[in-house]
Amino acid sequence: MLVEKLTEIIRADVWMMERLEALLEFRIEDAWIGAGFIRNRVWDVLHGFYPDKQLNDIDVIYFDSIELTPERDLEMEALLRTKYPKDNWSVKNQARMHLKHAHEPYKNCEEGLSHWVETPTCVAVKLWPNPANIHILAPHGLEDLMNLKVRPNPTYGPEKAELYNQRVIEKKWATKWPKLDILFM
Numbered sequence: 001m002l003v004e005k006l007t008e009i010i011r012a013d014v015w016m017m018e019r020l021e022a023l024l025e026f027r028i029e030d031a032w033i034g035a036g037f038i039r040n041r042v043w044d045v046l047h048g049f050y051p052d053k054q055l056n057d058i059d060v061i062y063f064d065s066i067e068l069t070p071e072r073d074l075e076m077e078a079l080l081r082t083k084y085p086k087d088n089w090s091v092k093n094q095a096r097m098h099l100k101h102a103h104e105p106y107k108n109c110e111e112g113l114s115h116w117v118e119t120p121t122c123v124a125v126k127l128w129p130n131p132a133n134i135h136i137l138a139p140h141g142l143e144d145l146m147n148l149k150v151r152p153n154p155t156y157g158p159e160k161a162e163l164y165n166q167r168v169i170e171k172k173w174a175t176k177w178p179k180l181d182i183l184f185m
Contacts, residue, residue: 002142031062034124057090065095094155114139151183
């Protein structure tokens with residue numbers, strides 16, 4: 001049921017579908033768009049708001065254990081910007097993101113995504129390999145996202161409380177989406 005509802009929200013949004021189609025050009029099996037691209041749209045729809053297309057950025061994640069240079073990310077951002085110049089693309093190879101967070105190397109995008117700060121942000125989608133289908137990656141499930149719950153990543157302990165709490169406050173989600181049930185650590 002939640003998968004169908006999320007798929008329906010995405011399919012109904014031409015702007016989202018166009019960005020997902022742009023990602024197809026890279027022909028990377030493990031490449032996704034996530035974070036606010038999904039989270040904000042779902043929360044807008046569930047609040048009955050007209051979708052706000054102004055995102056801080058569009059987070060693209062992919063996994064390539066061979067080409068690990070940050071320059072590859074920048075090249076991909078530049079290509080996406082030629083297609084949609086008003087969008088702020090942020091592309092990150094998850095094969096090297098473990099270094100930023102002092103984790104063991106990730107095996108794929110799902111593992112990288114599973115470490116993002118709050119559960120409704122740990123959701124990504126793609127069209128590849130079959131553009132007729134929307135594929136969903138949600139290592140902590142869709143329940144929190146679709147039920148307007150904001151909680152910290154379940155792998156986070158008390159040492160991450162300040163990071164999580166500060167992020168929730170700085171993003172002003174409670175003001176923008178008043179129906180959210182935000183759990184603080």
